[in-house]
Amino acid sequence: MLDTPLSGVGMTPLRKAAGGMVMSQTYREALSSLVNACGEELDGCPVILVCGAKNIGKSTFNCHLINTLLNHTASVEYLECDLGQTEFTPSCCLSLSTVREPLLGPPFTHQWAPEHMIFYGQSSCETDLDRYLESLKSLWRLYKGETPIVINTMGWVKGFGFQLLVDIICLCSVSHVVQLSSGDKVMCPQLTPEFLRSSHGWQTHPPAQSALGEDNSGTHPAQWSYTLFGIHSEFEGAGRPGEMRHQRSN
Template sequence: MDNDSNDSMEWKKYSQSIHGNVVKTSGEIENIIPVRLEGGSLHNCAERDDRRNHAVLIMQKNQTLCFRGKCHLTCLYGRVEVMGFTIEEGQQSYPLFSPASHCPLTIRALENSDQTRDDKTEASSILKKYLTSASRKKLLKNVTSNSSIILLEPMETPLTRFLSSFTDLSELFSPPVSELMSAVLDTPLNGLGMIPLVGAIEGLKMSKSYRQALNMVVGACRGPPFTHQTPPEHMIHFGHTSCETDLERYLESLKTLWRRRSPSRETTVVINTMGWVKGFGFQLLVDMIRFFPVSHVVQLSHSGVTQCPSMTPEFLRTAHGHQTHPPAVTALDEFTESHSPPKSYTHVIVQSEFQGAGRQGTAKHQRTNELRELSLLGYLSQLQSPDPGPIRPLHTLTPYQVPQSAVALGVIHCEVVPSHMFYAANASLVALCCIGEKVSSKGGPVLLSQAPICPCVGFDPSILRNVNCLLLGAISLPSCILTTQMPYITKDYSFDLTGAGKLRVFKGLTRPSQMGN
């Protein structure tokens, strides 16, 4: 965000803590021709220790491993890159997720930073800790000055166990049908939860413009969003999958969230906007760039076409937003009393070179509603025990109980008559929120006539005592929870009963108002 924060001590300490985890500068970026590790080559450069259930892989500069599955990766020697993030020896192990819902993940070996090392001696000492004598000798033949040695271990977490308990998600970390013919099923890595893919399948492709933008904003990616959720510092519950239903509430929610940040804490903030870039969605983007003190705007494009006008500072001076209309920007003036957004910013365009960009994937778990369900299931998986064992269905967990008079109940985006409020909330997802005023009643439920914009705290046990408002939005529980874990849906149901079947729409009928005399 503001330029001064880039020089803050906190950011400098973070940069030093991940020494080397940056991409090449724009002057050093090269055209990389990767070499895919597949088939027989994997047998020659990978060995597995069945007793300790891990594998060691030797990779040469610019060799890549594209795979489906999940694992822990530790760099024992040299350097490798995953999604633009450099992992070096001496660093912690990193979890890698490559589910069927996203583009296959690719590991790429980088050039060794120190060409003066005694490769064979150091490598032999490293391999001795992880492999038997025969396996060490086989792999040692492949070690050169540009080799990287990585340790791959299986990964099982409450998240993966919880997701795998649902029938529809049991194959989430396996290759989809479209990739099965390209999967290599007989390598030392398969038993660890990794399935390598041959060159016919395109993994994540980082274009030159992507690398330049990544270097400019000093960004780092972790993988699919549902796999690495962390508690937010502040959160506002909007309660709908699309902001089109209430543009005003969406913008006011963003402003409220921004006001809750700590002004004294200098940190870099990345605003990840949505993919709606036409019509009202474009107007929202214009407002957001005006409202917040951005220093960089990164615009993503594909197929050589810009999906919306180029969001340059010059264009923004005359563009009309939803709440801001030059030259009068009343909404902006009211919001920016406490800060002065810069008059200019750096505009960066990233042009994707991935062949499938902009097209709906054919595999399962790639549609937007499926990705939202995965994120919600990933969040709910935090309720599972970290210890290995059977999955506990959500309705078997011990619930928290509070009197009706202690919390207010409100509905967002629609109107519900008071007498039907509890019917609407039954078996539904609600946001645990905190409103400023004290909730009190004479014993009955407290029903809000209008849903407020207020902080949402999730189910963090340490702050649940502050919750005094439940907001019901238009976000429904994933169907797999209702059909698999909760006793709300049954197959023993008679569709012969009056009103039990689905509604039938007779489009050919003439309405009474359309009938003549």
């Protein structure tokens, strides 16, 4: 350990030289495809939802994606659906933010005032799923669809958490889903459009019925037609709390 005051705030020396950010092949392919999709604008701006279990790298991917997109567009919208690990606001809040500057550090370095925010009051929505979804609906209605949007989701992907994920995918009519995984243990089924058509959410049930309460089976087919990117982490420590370390090389 470092024999300095920095060790008291969790900073540890790197045992060997860091080579910068290391990305898997699936990571690079997903990032490149999403950037290309934002440049095509064939069917409006991309709606990109990022999901996966806890400690899988959602925040890192979100920041990397946003920073890359900012090389091609003036701003990126960000819908925060994770009450416990928020990016731009204090925890226990849901928010819709416009990002215009690169994200170069952990969340405490960019605590910005969002365009719209709802104080939920708890770091988990487990005790009131309906209030959680109604809050997200209120924020989603404020999205104008003029810029790409990245949707950050919770690491709760089992049971009711999975049902909420189905609802959010349906509610936001996503165009792209990025599903992160690690190891051999399956934490969440592969979220293909075909699988989602038969999946039950907390408020959404087959056939494709919007969480807004509208039957979209014949009016919004794109809601169930999206591109899925599966990113599998092959690096040691991925998916295990306390195992990952932030490394930066100059």
